[in-house]
Amino acid sequence: MARRGGRSDRYGDLSRRDLLRLAGAGAGLSVLGILKDVGLVEGAASAGTLTVGGAGFDIKTLDPGRELENGANNIDHATYDSLVTFEGEDLKTPKPSLATGWTVSADGKTYTFKLRPNVKFASGNPLTSADFKWSIDRVRYLKGNAAFLLEGLDEVQTPDPLTVVIRMTEPHPAILPILSSPVLSAIDSKLVAANGGDASPDAKTKDQAEGYLNAHSAGTGAFMLQSYTPKQEIVLVKNPNHWRGAPKVDRVVLRNVAEPAAQELMIKKGDLDVATGIGADQVRSLTGVQGVTVKTSLASTLVYVMMNQNPQVGGPFANPKVVEAIRAAIDYNGMLALAGKGALRQAGIIPNNFPGALPGAEAAKTDREHAKRLLKEANLGDITGTLTFASDLVFYGIQANLIAQKVQEDLGTVGIKINLNGLPYSVAIQQYRDGKNQLGIWQWAADYPDVSDYLVFVPGRTVAKRTGWMADASPVAQQITQLAKATETEVDTAKRVALYQRLNRMIASYGPWAPLFQPVTPYAFRSNVRGVTFASAWMVDYYTVSKT
Amino acid sequence: MTLYRYIARRVLLLFPMLVGITVLSFLLSHAVPADPVAANLGDQAAADPTIVAAFRHRWGLDQPLYRQYLIYLWNLVHGNMGISISTRQPVLLDLRQHLPATIEIAVAAMLLSLATGIPLGMLAAVNRERPIDQAARVTSLVGVSTPVFWLGLIAIVVFYARLGWAPAPGRLSPTITPPPFVTGFVLIDALLSHRGDAAADWLQHLILPAAVLSAYSLGIVTRMTRGSMLEVLGEEYVRTARAKGVTRWAVVVRHAARNALIPIITIVGLSFGGLLSGAVVTETVFSWPGLGLYAFSSATSLDFPAIMGSGIVVAAVYVLVNLVVDVAYAFFDPRIRVA
Numbered sequence: 104m105a106r107r108g109g110r111s112d113r114y115g116d117l118s119r120r121d122l123l124r125l126a127g128a129g130a131g132l133s134v135l136g137i138l139k140d141v142g143l144v145e146g147a148a149s150a151g152t153l154t155v156g157g158a159g160f161d162i163k164t165l166d167p168g169r170e171l172e173n174g175a176n177n178i179d180h181a182t183y184d185s186l187v188t189f190e191g192e193d194l195k196t197p198k199p200s201l202a203t204g205w206t207v208s209a210d211g212k213t214y215t216f217k218l219r220p221n222v223k224f225a226s227g228n229p230l231t232s233a234d235f236k237w238s239i240d241r242v243r244y245l246k247g248n249a250a251f252l253l254e255g256l257d258e259v260q261t262p263d264p265l266t267v268v269i270r271m272t273e274p275h276p277a278i279l280p281i282l283s284s285p286v287l288s289a290i291d292s293k294l295v296a297a298n299g300g301d302a303s304p305d306a307k308t309k310d311q312a313e314g315y316l317n318a319h320s321a322g323t324g325a326f327m328l329q330s331y332t333p334k335q336e337i338v339l340v341k342n343p344n345h346w347r348g349a350p351k352v353d354r355v356v357l358r359n360v361a362e363p364a365a366q367e368l369m370i371k372k373g374d375l376d377v378a379t380g381i382g383a384d385q386v387r388s389l390t391g392v393q394g395v396t397v398k399t400s401l402a403s404t405l406v407y408v409m410m411n412q413n414p415q416v417g418g419p420f421a422n423p424k425v426v427e428a429i430r431a432a433i434d435y436n437g438m439l440a441l442a443g444k445g446a447l448r449q450a451g452i453i454p455n456n457f458p459g460a461l462p463g464a465e466a467a468k469t470d471r472e473h474a475k476r477l478l479k480e481a482n483l484g485d486i487t488g489t490l491t492f493a494s495d496l497v498f499y500g501i502q503a504n505l506i507a508q509k510v511q512e513d514l515g516t517v518g519i520k521i522n523l524n525g526l527p528y529s530v531a532i533q534q535y536r537d538g539k540n541q542l543g544i545w546q547w548a549a550d551y552p553d554v555s556d557y558l559v560f561v562p563g564r565t566v567a568k569r570t571g572w573m574a575d576a577s578p579v580a581q582q583i584t585q586l587a588k589a590t591e592t593e594v595d596t597a598k599r600v601a602l603y604q605r606l607n608r609m610i611a612s613y614g615p616w617a618p619l620f621q622p623v624t625p626y627a628f629r630s631n632v633r634g635v636t637f638a639s640a641w642m643v644d645y646y647t648v649s650k651t
Numbered sequence: 652m653t654l655y656r657y658i659a660r661r662v663l664l665l666f667p668m669l670v671g672i673t674v675l676s677f678l679l680s681h682a683v684p685a686d687p688v689a690a691n692l693g694d695q696a697a698a699d700p701t702i703v704a705a706f707r708h709r710w711g712l713d714q715p716l717y718r719q720y721l722i723y724l725w726n727l728v729h730g731n732m733g734i735s736i737s738t739r740q741p742v743l744l745d746l747r748q749h750l751p752a753t754i755e756i757a758v759a760a761m762l763l764s765l766a767t768g769i770p771l772g773m774l775a776a777v778n779r780e781r782p783i784d785q786a787a788r789v790t791s792l793v794g795v796s797t798p799v800f801w802l803g804l805i806a807i808v809v810f811y812a813r814l815g816w817a818p819a820p821g822r823l824s825p826t827i828t829p830p831p832f833v834t835g836f837v838l839i840d841a842l843l844s845h846r847g848d849a850a851a852d853w854l855q856h857l858i859l860p861a862a863v864l865s866a867y868s869l870g871i872v873t874r875m876t877r878g879s880m881l882e883v884l885g886e887e888y889v890r891t892a893r894a895k896g897v898t899r900w901a902v903v904v905r906h907a908a909r910n911a912l913i914p915i916i917t918i919v920g921l922s923f924g925g926l927l928s929g930a931v932v933t934e935t936v937f938s939w940p941g942l943g944l945y946a947f948s949s950a951t952s953l954d955f956p957a958i959m960g961s962g963i964v965v966a967a968v969y970v971l972v973n974l975v976v977d978v979a980y981a982f983f984d985p986r987i988r989v990a
Contacts, residue, residue, distance in 0.1 A: 246705035333738035374819035
């Protein structure tokens with residue numbers, strides 16, 4: 104503000120000629136020149152404020168009980184705390200957060216957490232186990248976008264103010280990483296209940312706290328929500344009473360800068376401290392720019408081609424030989440080049456950064472002669488198909504259009520003719536979810552940092568169902584379904600990983616997908632900004648960031 | 652017909668027109684072969700029938716279509732435009748937050764194109780077939796035919812990145828705390844709260860997007876002024892005035908321009924609607940948080956209340972501006988009223 108006052112004094116420097124230029128400026132460009140001359144044009148932001156550029160702003164709500172989007176996880180991770188968390192970019196080892204430690208019962212159904220003593224909400228209310236019970240029950244009964252995270256929950260018990268017991272109906276080792284989600288963080292139940300919050304089984308109709316939680320945060324997090332203007336801007340201020348000690352920046356201003364090229368220019372000039380909405384093009388042009396660090400973070404996402412196994416929809420693509428031929432026809436190296444620096448091949452359906460992933464050597468290889476042989480064996484004559492994709496969808500900076508064209512070209516080399524069917528996202532995804540895509544390009548991004556989120560590829564489950572691959576489709580499908588049941592309830596870590604690998608290998612061999620690549624999220628920050636880490640679960644953790 | 656009766660008739664016509672707009676935008680947005688569930692619920696949630704049912708119930712999508720429309724209309728009559736699915740706040744509040752930003756750049760662009768286009772068109776007409784005329788014609792052609800998206804990016808690269816004359820895209824610098832929200836217009840709110848810093852910062856941010864957005868209407872205004880001036884300059888009364896010894900510029904400014912500029916009023920009305928709807932691209936490129944960005948993201952997420960709200964507001968502003976234009980026209984040219 105002091106700088107600002109100093110600047111306005113310089114209005115006095117405007118000469119009469121300057122004023123005439125101001126008045127007569129046609130396109131207004133000379134006005135810009137004058138404003139620059141008198142030093143009015145904004146320079147870099149001050150040290151206490153971290154300016155972050157995000158693109159798209161997928162945030163629909165900041166209410167932890169109702170959100171699921173990446174952008175909202177980013178803000179709620181800064182303003183709330185969960186029982187457990189992950190540190191930096193690691194998404195394999197849950198670490199203590201509001202819980203100092205936990206025990207798991209022998210049957211794998213009961214998870215007991217000890218809460219950190221003397222933690223206070225930003226309001227000053229003390230945190231107790233009752234707040235966790237209230238918050239988790241609320242998510243469960245709101246039946247919002249994230250209610251599925253609590254599938255299999257029996258009840259939350261609070262034997263004493265510092266103990267939270269989570270009882271599941273089945274052994275459910277995935278609940279630990281799931282509990283790191285900002286959705287399941289502790290809400291100040293007294294404060295929010297006084298502002299319309301409800302966690303009873305009727306919360307779906309009774310809870311009226313969403314408006315309150317979009318204007319105020321009610322957590323123990325390092326930051327507090329100062330203002331939220333949907334689709335425009337979010338301002339966070341530091342919580343001086345945060346239990347880990349106050350964060351290193353006073354304020355975080357998150358702006359929606361929709362155009363990646365604009366983010367590139369802004370970070371180059373220092374008008375943004377962190378840019379999270381850039382694509383592969385910006386990575387290329389920002390690499391080597393002085394004062395800017397560019398990084399990529401592996402996304403827990405698989406981009407794949409699906410081939411419908413329902414013969415009425417899939418036609419020739421329901422034939423296992425055709426499926427295998429397509430896997431052999433795709434030019435994976437070309438696909439990786441398209442995906443940009445840092446993107447990885449993926450051998451199965453489980454991303455490389457999760458336990459259960461397969462070594463790269465097992466990934467399908469491009470072998471077009473083999474593909475042609477398989478097509479000959481299938482003996483289906485000329486094969487033509489329709490590839491559906493969302494033409495307005497951008498997979499981590501890569502346009503869906505480009506991937507579709509590449510698939511069309513690759514399959515053309517073995518004699519499969521592909522018609523491209525690009526549709527608006529909301530139309531394309533509807534058809535896909537209804538199981539009506541013959542061939543499609545889609546992605547599966549982990550909803551929480553655990554491999555169990557990839558069980559959707561098991562025959563008869565969410566993704567497989569859309570692909571027409573049902574649990575009773577074949578003896579192999581039945582076998583995989585059985586294996587999946589044993590895998591998801593296995594409590595022993597080593598056995599669990601081995602089971603997931605086996606499952607992954609079987610789906611890779613018999614499933615109707617061609618895994619294209621595991622994408623990366625590019626991001627950039629100014630060199631005077633330190634401690635920037637990016638985890639796909641909640642993007643940048645502002646607590647560790649400092650600015651000089 | 653008197654001027655008052657003319658205005659009264661036009662104002663009364665507004666209401667059936669607005670009802671028509673609600674029917675049209677309701678039918679159009681529901682004709683899309685997609686479901687808001689697909690656009691608003693995650694993959695896992697969409698696979699859970701109880702979550703889908705809760706979503707449909709919350710947003711009234713479990714009602715038959717005609718009832719959804721009647722409920723909407725009933726609420727609208729009572730001043731309630733519903734809650735936006737993608738911002739979870741009343742659409743009326745969303746519009747109050749987004750519309751002023753769009754009006755800011757639309758008005759600034761209009762003023763810029765008039766301030767530049769009219770003198771340019773007049774100069775071109777007076778100096779017909781001379782270099783200045785050629786230059787004006789090229790300017791107008793470029794303005795009309797250049798894609799705003801490209802022009803915007805080039806403007807940012809040149810004036811922000813290279814020359815450093817313009818500030819970063821956005822409506823205010825991140826270091827500036829916005830003035831307290833009263834009208835939503837930064838200039839007015841800044842003046843009300845004596846925040847000269849915010850007003851100055853806003854003005855710097857405004858100029859470049861407004862200039863880019865004005866390119867199209869600048870082209871049209873220049874062309875229209877030139878054409879209309881040429882026509883008037885050939886009229887007998889202009890020749891008479893010259894013959895009487897009135898100086899050339901006095902004839903151009905006092906006699907010719909006053910008559911030639913009447914058609915420009917129409918252009919203002921037509922272009923203003925274009926500026927409102929055309930602001931989508933400019934707003935995207937310049938991160939200008941206006942109605943265009945809001946309407947676009949509402950459409951892609953099938954946020955029905957927001958789509959309806961944006962449609963009604965843009966249509967209403969368009970209709971109102973045209974009403975003002977027609978009234979102004981009737982005021983300046985009595986022949987309109989007689990007809």
